[in-house]
Amino acid sequence: MLKVSNVCFSYDAKKVLNNISFSVNQGEHIAIVGESGCGKSTLLRCLYGLYDLDEGELAYNNEKILGPAYNLVPGMDFMKYLAQDFDLMPFITVAENIGKYLSNFYKEEKQIRIKELLDMVEMTPYANVKAKLLSGGQMQRVALARAIAREPKVLLLDEPFSHIDSFQKNRLRRNLFRHLKEANITCIVATHDREESLPFADKILVMKAGETLSYDTPNTIYNTPKNKYTAALFGDINVLNKKDFGGYDEELICYPHQVHIVQENGTPATVKECYYRGADYLVIAELTNKQQVFVETKKQFTLNDTILITI
Numbered sequence: 001m002l003k004v005s006n007v008c009f010s011y012d013a014k015k016v017l018n019n020i021s022f023s024v025n026q027g028e029h030i031a032i033v034g035e036s037g038c039g040k041s042t043l044l045r046c047l048y049g050l051y052d053l054d055e056g057e058l059a060y061n062n063e064k065i066l067g068p069a070y071n072l073v074p075g076m077d078f079m080k081y082l083a084q085d086f087d088l089m090p091f092i093t094v095a096e097n098i099g100k101y102l103s104n105f106y107k108e109e110k111q112i113r114i115k116e117l118l119d120m121v122e123m124t125p126y127a128n129v130k131a132k133l134l135s136g137g138q139m140q141r142v143a144l145a146r147a148i149a150r151e152p153k154v155l156l157l158d159e160p161f162s163h164i165d166s167f168q169k170n171r172l173r174r175n176l177f178r179h180l181k182e183a184n185i186t187c188i189v190a191t192h193d194r195e196e197s198l199p200f201a202d203k204i205l206v207m208k209a210g211e212t213l214s215y216d217t218p219n220t221i222y223n224t225p226k227n228k229y230t231a232a233l234f235g236d237i238n239v240l241n242k243k244d245f246g247g248y249d250e251e252l253i254c255y256p257h258q259v260h261i262v263q264e265n266g267t268p269a270t271v272k273e274c275y276y277r278g279a280d281y282l283v284i285a286e287l288t289n290k291q292q293v294f295v296e297t298k299k300q301f302t303l304n305d306t307i308l309i310t311i
């Protein structure tokens with residue numbers, strides 16, 4: 001188990017992490033989400049032992065994770081940390097980069113493992129290409145393969161698919177997270193992307209300004225967000241008053257798919273914008289009190305159409 005207890009950390013005088021605590025069971029996948037600058041990358045770097053904490057403690061199976069003041073070579077052996085820069089060796093091939101940390105003692109096993117990893121990140125055709133000739137997305141895939149080559153106990157990933165196009169991203173995510181589950185590797189991912197956190201995380205850690213707001217399952221965090229900040233991390237949100245919809249005077253946070261267009265007995269709204277999104281349309285409508293409402297709908301509307309909505 002990875003245990004994070006009351007961690008505080010500052011860069012010089014600037015406090016970036018404030019009293020962070022959570023624990024992760026072996027094999028669990030955690031997504032760290034939060035607005036840019038809230039401290040996600042810093043937390044990952046602390047977990048890896050790259051910084052000395054101001055306060056608090058980090059431990060893996062009761063072994064303390066210590067920073068550079070106590071560790072000549074920062075970073076822990078049983079972990080791998082993949083930063084936003086990929087740190088590949090430019091003048092050696094893709095296959096050599098992936099195999100860099102694999103032992104040469106078991107040559108045959110090494111080649112089999114490299115082949116398996118090349119397949120997983122869909123880079124087999126580039127096995128003999130020098131890393132410097134790759135695109136950003138290709139480099140990121142190689143860096144991912146290299147990070148898991150030796151099957152760490154804990155994998156720390158910072159925006160691991162940020163350079164990969166959406167065409168490949170979903171398949172790669174499924175490949176990677178399936179592999180990590182099968183190998184019982186604990187994975188902590190800092191991400192902005194709901195497609196990474198909701199489907200693949202066992203738990204989501206929501207951070208704001210260096211603090212933890214929530215730590216729970218994706219289902220609970222998404223369906224019962226504690227605040228607007230949390231809900232907005234997953235896309236457009238509505239902050240409505242139930243009294244505008246025939247209810248009590250009470251605030252309601254809801255997503256566009258939770259607002260429905262009805263034929264009768266709804267609150268009138270005027271369509272101001274309508275965006276095609278492939279499977280549906282996003283309508284931005286205005287109530288008579290000028291309150292803006294996001295609505296997901298299968299039907300296309302045009303400017304100034306009147307719709308009736310319920311929540």
Ligand SMILES: Nc1ncnc2c1ncn2[C@@H]1O[C@H](COP(=O)(O)OP(=O)(O)OP(=O)(O)O)[C@@H](O)[C@H]1O
Pocket residue numbers: 011014016034035036037038039040041042043190
């Ligand atoms: N090396 C550093 N020295 C000083 N301040 C830093 C350093 N790295 C990050 N910061 C500051 O610490 C805060 C947290 O940064 P961090 O990179 O951890 O946030 P983040 O949530 O990962 O952001 P993003 O999602 O944009 O990557 C920011 O205000 C940032 O400016």
